[in-house]
Amino acid sequence: MQKNKSEKYHKILNSAGAVFAEFGFHKATISQIAAKAGVADGTLYLYFKNKDDILYQFINFKTQDVFKKMHAAVDTDRNAETKLRNLIRCHLLAFQNDKNMAIIFQSEVRYLRDIESQIKDISKMYLDLLSDIIEQGQVEGAMRQDLFVGLVKRFILGAVEGVISTWVSAEGRYDLVAMADPLVDLYLTGVRGE
Amino acid sequence: MQKNKSEKYHKILNSAGAVFAEFGFHKATISQIAAKAGVADGTLYLYFKNKDDILYQFINFKTQDVFKKMHAAVDTDRNAETKLRNLIRCHLLAFQNDKNMAIIFQSEVRYLRDIESQIKDISKMYLDLLSDIIEQGQVEGAMRQDLFVGLVKRFILGAVEGVISTWVSAEGRYDLVAMADPLVDLYLTGVRGE
DNA sequence: CTAAATAATGAATTAATATTCATTTGAGTT
DNA sequence: AACTCAAATGAATATTAATTCATTATTTAG
Numbered sequence: 300m301q302k303n304k305s306e307k308y309h310k311i312l313n314s315a316g317a318v319f320a321e322f323g324f325h326k327a328t329i330s331q332i333a334a335k336a337g338v339a340d341g342t343l344y345l346y347f348k349n350k351d352d353i354l355y356q357f358i359n360f361k362t363q364d365v366f367k368k369m370h371a372a373v374d375t376d377r378n379a380e381t382k383l384r385n386l387i388r389c390h391l392l393a394f395q396n397d398k399n400m401a402i403i404f405q406s407e408v409r410y411l412r413d414i415e416s417q418i419k420d421i422s423k424m425y426l427d428l429l430s431d432i433i434e435q436g437q438v439e440g441a442m443r444q445d446l447f448v449g450l451v452k453r454f455i456l457g458a459v460e461g462v463i464s465t466w467v468s469a470e471g472r473y474d475l476v477a478m479a480d481p482l483v484d485l486y487l488t489g490v491r492g493e
Numbered sequence: 494m495q496k497n498k499s500e501k502y503h504k505i506l507n508s509a510g511a512v513f514a515e516f517g518f519h520k521a522t523i524s525q526i527a528a529k530a531g532v533a534d535g536t537l538y539l540y541f542k543n544k545d546d547i548l549y550q551f552i553n554f555k556t557q558d559v560f561k562k563m564h565a566a567v568d569t570d571r572n573a574e575t576k577l578r579n580l581i582r583c584h585l586l587a588f589q590n591d592k593n594m595a596i597i598f599q600s601e602v603r604y605l606r607d608i609e610s611q612i613k614d615i616s617k618m619y620l621d622l623l624s625d626i627i628e629q630g631q632v633e634g635a636m637r638q639d640l641f642v643g644l645v646k647r648f649i650l651g652a653v654e655g656v657i658s659t660w661v662s663a664e665g666r667y668d669l670v671a672m673a674d675p676l677v678d679l680y681l682t683g684v685r686g687e
Numbered sequence: 688c689t690a691a692a693t694a695a696t697g698a699a700t701t702a703a704t705a706t707t708c709a710t711t712t713g714a715g716t717t
Numbered sequence: 718a719a720c721t722c723a724a725a726t727g728a729a730t731a732t733t734a735a736t737t738c739a740t741t742a743t744t745t746a747g
Contacts, residue, residue: 323603328734330735338695339697341698345694345695350735350736406604409600450672455652456655458647458649459651461647481641489680490630490637535708543706544704
């Protein structure tokens with residue numbers, strides 16, 4: 300198995316992403332991925348330990364990439380509400396720009412947790428980001444003091460994921476990022492009338 | 494394949510639920526399920542078309558059961574906010590009482606969508622229930638007029654699912670139903686300070 | 688230009704298990 | 718007790734696709 304992340308490595312990873320997204324990890328075959336990448340079946344095993352490893356590397360790679368962006372997005376402002384808004388916008392944008400990733404994250408994450416428990420829980424870093432924002436918001440007085448942070452962060456992440464999930468089911472036919480502001484608005488002020 | 498839903502049919506369905514929940518659908522084997530149900534491998538094929546069909550029937554059965562309960566919960570009151578509260582409470586209770594179902598719904602539903610697109614979208618009825626409640630809330634003046642119902646219902650369902658998902662990850666070690674009121678409170682008034 | 692060394696190939700092998708079906712069991716009937 | 722038929726069995730089979738590895742191609746170094 301080669302060590303350097305050559306062009307071919309990324310070619311295979313991308314092809315795998317497309318095939319996994321279309322057929323699901325279990326129905327996807329090595330031959331399909333190899334064909335799409337324009338290499339022989341055996342070649343995949345020069346770059347990856349096995350089929351599971353391809354999924355693992357895919358998610359690992361994408362996760363790191365997305366989190367770099369999210370951190371950057373949060374760091375652009377000092378205000379908690381703005382941070383939250385930027386985080387959600389960034390999140391939706393990243394998934395909108397990479398539908399394969401969106402599909403795979405949505406459907407294979409639990410299987411992945413089984414095969415590689417060492418992997419950083421994908422939600423974990425996200426939830427930590429949110430905790431910081433909420434706690435800061437409370438200090439600033441912009442968010443209620445009586446919030447149970449453990450629930451609030453789950454509430455926020457769950458709702459974003461739900462919105463992404465719907466968008467995926469709709470084959471990505473509308474603008475996902477446009478949901479960011481209405482969504483944050485719901486987080487902040489809820490549905491209750493004045 | 495037998496037609497009547499005999500005791501053995503349910504025995505197998507339950508065993509399958511336990512095995513699917515523990516190992517995941519793909520790693521679970523027919524032999525495991527048969528052993529747990531106390532029957533021979535071949536017997537499963539008298540009651541189910543194939544392995545996929547077992548999962549399909551499991552989800553179908555549980556879905557119907559849960560929806561009966563949810564409808565009943567919503568119908569206990571005329572007030573929109575109360576309806577919402579009862580729905581969420583009922584949802585959390587049903588999943589708390591049946592952890593196998595919770596695990597399977599969380600991880601295998603997308604696979605199912607592939608094998609049996611005829612199945613009613615599991616979220617569909619739920620989302621319709623929510624739409625009705627929200628629209629009623631708007632009429633009553635209890636909920637804001639400017640809500641985008643399509644987003645709000647996704648927002649609500651996503652957040653509940655996120656909360657359930659966390660509970661499952663925590664091996665169900667705390668009281669899930671206790672999350673209902675704080676959660677509904679978040680839906681209604683959001684996180685923003687006064 | 689030749690010889691290592693490295694990379695890639697893809698047919699053959701392996702492994703895992705879902706599914707089948709010839710046979711057995713057991714309950715009900717005459 | 719002998720017969721019938723449905724239900725159940727589980728060893729044998731079929732299938733599917735992941736993985737291997739002997740062979741071939743390509744690149745690099747002297």
